[in-house]
Amino acid sequence: MTHGGYEKRVLEDGVVVCTVASSDHEAMEAWFNDVGEVLTQAREQGKPARLMYDVRNLGLLSAYKVQRFDAMEKRVEDQEQRQLPSDWRVATVVGNPFIANLVNYFISVSVLPEMRHRSRVFANEMEALAWLRGP
Numbered sequence: 001m002t003h004g005g006y007e008k009r010v011l012e013d014g015v016v017v018c019t020v021a022s023s024d025h026e027a028m029e030a031w032f033n034d035v036g037e038v039l040t041q042a043r044e045q046g047k048p049a050r051l052m053y054d055v056r057n058l059g060l061l062s063a064y065k066v067q068r069f070d071a072m073e074k075r076v077e078d079q080e081q082r083q084l085p086s087d088w089r090v091a092t093v094v095g096n097p098f099i100a101n102l103v104n105y106f107i108s109v110s111v112l113p114e115m116r117h118r119s120r121v122f123a124n125e126m127e128a129l130a131w132l133r134g135p
Contacts, residue, residue, distance in 0.1 A: 015129065
């Protein structure tokens with residue numbers, strides 16, 4: 001699915017790649033809705049969910065982006081409470097290795113230590129895909 005500054009692809013192994021290059025409302029809503037659909041289908045089918053968010057070309061964070069990221073995180077938490085299989089992962093690819101390391105540090109010391117096994121940030125797409133496909 002392509003929506004201006006947003007594209008969703010499903011790789012042969014089932015990894016869903018969401019490439020976000022625009023912060024306009026239409027692109028952010030399409031991304032938000034796709035994530036919800038992927039998580040819901042995984043739960044209903046009893047299958048693992050593997051998502052990669054490629055936000056390398058998204059640009060600076062706006063209040064709207066922060067709100068949508070927060071809503072996506074809450075949607076993941078809501079899915080978890082509704083018996084989403086524990087076998088789900090989200091890899092976010094950013095353009096800056098320092099930012100990736102900083103965010104991963106915050107995840108590692110967060111109050112939700114299980115998130116470090118489910119959500120990671122990378123500056124390299126191949127490393128993100130390897131982690132998603134790993135054990």
